[in-house]
């Protein structure tokens with residue numbers, strides 16, 4: 001089969017398209033013919049693949065993908081059969097025998113617990129854009145922040161793939177949503193998502209615009225500088241949800257990363273700050289899939305690349321100005 005391999009350490013110059021063997025599956029695994037895979041541009045810089053002897057594995061990029069099942073192991077539950085279209089999230093962050101390779105290949109295998117049937121109303125490209133980003137927003141807003149109707153939600157980095165879900169989910173539950181962005185294209189997108197107030201992060205600091213605002217929840221998809229500013233605008237009983245946070249330790253080390261299987265809550269200036277790493281959750285992804293089928297949420301695609309053009313897809317991600325998820329089509333689509 002055709003597959004992209006990354007040869008870390010290094011970035012896009014270390015991506016190679018190769019002929020590889022179709023993966024063999026275990027009893028509890030499924031083989032999927034991949035039609036589309038989501039792109040996470042930072043994954044080329046993760047240290048997940050360094051072995052104890054200092055050499056590196058050569059992973060297939062992509063954590064989430066969509067396709068059709070072509071083979072099932074004997075212990076796979078009945079709902080997943082040959083011919084079932086699925087969307088998959090393999091969660092590479094937490095090591096297991098099942099999670100080293102992703103979806104940028106003709107075929108990919110995954111444990112049955114890492115997938116759900118594809119929502120019917122979604123194309124494969126749309127489905128591939130959903131799991132990682134939508135689950136991150138869902139777990140941040142609902143598991144950790146307990147966001148409710150009537151609250152004010154501030155989403156920093158508003159037009160990135162993850163933040164777009166946070167905005168939609170905030171609007172869906174009846175929160176007032178404020179978002180930051182810095183380009184005309186971003187402002188237009190935020191308006192189309194129904195954002196109540198937009199802040200141009202290049203022109204104003206959060207505290208200068210939101211001094212009198214009662215912000216209950218901050219969803220921070222940008223990083224430490226936003227945490228500092230957010231501490232000045234979040235209410236005393238509010239919460240800052242960080243999905244990027246360099247203060248929590250070196251996440252390239254497995255022992256550090258593994259400690260984030262549970263979210264890490266701390267107090268800063270009397271405010272609650274939480275950092276967490278997303279994990280697959282079948283029930284939550286099914287609920288998100290139902291909301292997508294009903295049209296209550298929508299997949300926002302920033303760009304779609306052909307399978308042979310993976311290097312340029314990563315290069316676009318690396319600009320840090322994606323407006324929605326970047327998706328790579330499988331060789332068979």
Ligand SMILES: NC(=O)c1ccc[n+]([C@@H]2O[C@H](COP(=O)([O-])OP(=O)(O)OC[C@H]3O[C@@H](n4cnc5c(N)ncnc54)[C@H](OP(=O)(O)O)[C@@H]3O)[C@@H](O)[C@H]2O)c1
Pocket residue numbers: 042132133136156157158159160161162163180181182183186201221222242243244276277278317320321322323324
């Ligand atoms: N903890 C977890 O489990 C988890 C899960 C998913 C993602 N992440 C992390 O979350 C971060 C976001 O990832 P992503 O893929 O959703 O988005 P991304 O592609 O990294 O971000 C792109 C967006 O960020 C905006 N942006 C850039 N700098 C900004 C700033 N200083 N202030 C406000 N907005 C800014 C850009 O808007 P403009 O074009 O308008 O500038 C653009 O729309 C990444 O660092 C990723 O590693 C963590």
